[in-house]
Amino acid sequence: MNQHISFIDKGTITSAKGFQAGATFAGMKTFAPEKYDLGIVCSTRPCTCAGAFTQNEVRSFSIRITEENVRKGNLRAVVANSGIANAVVGDPGRKDALEMARLAAQHLGLQPDQMGVLSTGLIGVELPMALIRSALPKIKLTETGGPQFARCIMTTDTAPKEAAVAYPSSQRTITIGGVAKGSGMIHPDMATMLSVLGTDAAVEAGFLRQALKSAVDRSFNMISVDGDTSTNDTVLLLANGAAGGPAIAAGSPEAALFQEALDQLCLHLAKAIVRDGEGASKLFEVRVEGARSQAEARMAARTISNSNLVRTAVHGNDPNWGRIVAALGRSGARVEEERLSLYVNDVCIMEGGLPIPFFKDAVIQQMRQPEVTFRVHLGLGDAVATAWGCNLSEAYVTFNSAYTT
C-alpha cells in the first residue's frame, strides 16, 4: 500500500467532505424490527458518478432505475431500503421504485432522476409503500450520518461495514468513504451485496467509471460467499469535488493515486463482507500466479475460492491440496500438471506437479490461523489474480434450510 494512503479511524461514507446521510425505521425488517431499514446518502454539491450492477438476468426494478440515472450521469443521492428486494414482483416494482425516487428527491430538493434506489431483502414481495411514504420524510441528513446509513442496508450482516481512506494531494486531502452490506441469508434470498462510496475529490466522469470498474473487478468481483449472484448487487461511487482542486483525469499521477486509494477501500469492504459471510468464521485468500492470461488467473482463483470441497477443507483446517488441484483443473484455465506449485501460507506443499512431503501438523497449524492463503503458481505466464472465500460450515446449512419447516 502506498505510504501516503491511510485508513481513517471510524471512517464511513460521510468521512468525505460534502456528504450527508441519515436513516430511519419504516418497518420492513420483520426479522430485526428495532433496526434502521430506510436511509439516504446525498452529496451536498453536484458530482460525477459511476456504478457497477449485478449481471443476473433477473434484476430488481430498483437497480434498473438506478442504472438508468447513473448512465445519464445524474446521480447525486441514494435512497436505500432493506428487508425487501423489490425483485420479481411485476410492474408494481417499477412504480414503487419510481415513487421512492420521487419521495426522496422531494425530501432533498432534488429531481427524481438524480436519485439512486437500492433495495435488498426478500425476492417476490412488494414494497410497503404506505410505510415508506410516512417514514421517509423523517430521515434527518447530517454530516455524521454515515454509520446510520451503513446500518439501514444491513440484512443478516452481523456488523456494519464502513471505512474511509485519505491521502494528501497538492494542498488538499482527498478522502474516499464507503459503506457496504454482505449476504447473511439466514432469511432466504438475501444474497445481496450493496455498496455506496463517496469521495470529495473532483473526478472526471469517464475516469471515475474506469476507476470504479477496475477497483470492483479486483475486490467485490473476486469474493464469494456461496456462488449465488443476487438480483440486486450494486456498487455506486459519487465524486463531488468538495476537497477542491481540478478534476482528476485518466493517465495523470493523481489518477494513479486515486485508483490505488479506491482499490484499498473496495478491498477492505469486500473482505469485510466475506469475513461476515453467513456461517463463516474464517477468510481465505487464493492467489493464482503464472497464468497465461488475466482472465484465466481470475477464473482459477474464483473457482478454487468457491469450491465446496475447498471451503469444507478450510472449515476443518485440512491441508487437502488434492481438492485445490481438482478445482483448478476444472476452472477453465490452462494447467500443466508438471509446472504446478502450491503453497499454504508460504509453506510449499507441492512443486513441479509433485507433492512435497510436509510435516502435516505444521501445515494444520497454518490452516488454523483466522486467515489462510493458498498460493498456486501455474508456471505458464505472468498473469496474477487473487480471490477471497470463506469456510463452508454446518451453520451455513442450518441457517439456510431451517426457514419454513
Next chain:
Amino acid sequence: MNQHISFIDKGTITSAKGFQAGATFAGMKTFAPEKYDLGIVCSTRPCTCAGAFTQNEVRSFSIRITEENVRKGNLRAVVANSGIANAVVGDPGRKDALEMARLAAQHLGLQPDQMGVLSTGLIGVELPMALIRSALPKIKLTETGGPQFARCIMTTDTAPKEAAVAYPSSQRTITIGGVAKGSGMIHPDMATMLSVLGTDAAVEAGFLRQALKSAVDRSFNMISVDGDTSTNDTVLLLANGAAGGPAIAAGSPEAALFQEALDQLCLHLAKAIVRDGEGASKLFEVRVEGARSQAEARMAARTISNSNLVRTAVHGNDPNWGRIVAALGRSGARVEEERLSLYVNDVCIMEGGLPIPFFKDAVIQQMRQPEVTFRVHLGLGDAVATAWGCNLSEAYVTFNSAYTT
C-alpha cells in the same frame, strides 16, 4: 419409456451375454479394508468400444491410457482399483497405469492396449504396485461376477450401483448392463464418478460413440453432487455382439431403440449416484422448458440443481422460489422475467413473472417427498433439459471437514 424396454431384476454388467467379471482385495482401501478394491471386467469376444472422460485439465494417468486405447478402438477389458486415484503423482503414475494394464492383459491373455485402467480415490498418492502385482492374478472372472466388480469400484458409496436393461429385437434379446460409482467424499478427493457399461448387441463403432455421448449428456453430465469435477471421471461402453445379429448402425430403427435403452440405463445409474450423494437424503429434479436453445436449457437446469441455496432449501423442505429464480438468472441462459413460470411437483407457484398465492403448507408437503421436481418454463422457445441434484446437508459439511483435525 418404450414398453419393450425393461429393467432386469438384479441386473449388472455381466447380465449382458459374453461378459465376465471378478474382484479381489489388494489392500488399497484403508478406510474399508474388508472390501474389494481391485477388479476386472472383460468381454469374452472382440467388441466395439466408446468412452467419455473428465474434462478436468488435471487428469489421472489411468484415464490418459484408457482414453488412448479407446481412441484406437482396441478396448475389450477394464481393470479398476479404488482407494487411490493415481492422479498428480508425476511420471510414476504413467508407469503404474501401464503396468496395471500389462498385468491384467497377461492374466486375461490379451494385449495391454486392449485394457482400460480405472482408478478412484486419493489424489497425490502412488499406487502400491507390490500389492497389486500379488493380488491381481487372484481375480477369478465369472459370468456372475458383475456384483463383485460393482463393489470393487466403491469408495464412500453406501451402496453398489448396478443395473441392466433388455429389449427384444428380431429373434434376439439385446441386453445392456452397467455398474457405476459416485462420490461420497467422506475421504477427501474421492469426487470420482466411474461407470462401465457392456452390451451384447453388435454395434457399429461410430454409432456406439455417438450413442454413448448422447446418453451421457442426458444423464451423467446432468447430475451434480457438489459441483466439483473429478480428475478421474470415466464412462466406458463395450459392445460385443454376443446376442447375435448384424451390427446396429446409425439412423436405423434398431439404433433408436438401442439409444433409448442406453439412455434409460445411464439415467438409472446417474440418479442412483445423486441419491447416494455424500450426506444426501433427497433427490430433486430440475426440468427447464421453453428455453431458446438446448445449451441454455442445460446451463439453466445445471445451475439451479447445483446452487447451494436451492440445495439447502430442498434440505429444509422450503418452497423458496426466489432462490430458484436467482440461480436461473445467473445461469447464462436468456430469461425474461414476465414470461417465467415455476412449478413444484406440478403445483404452479409463479406465472408470468408473478408469484401466485399458494397454500404454503401444501407446497411444503410436496417438498417433503423423497423426490421433488422443480419445473421452470422460460416461455422463449422449445428447448428442454433436465438435471438432478441432492440436498446439501449439515452431514455433507461435517464429513468433508472432519478429516484431519
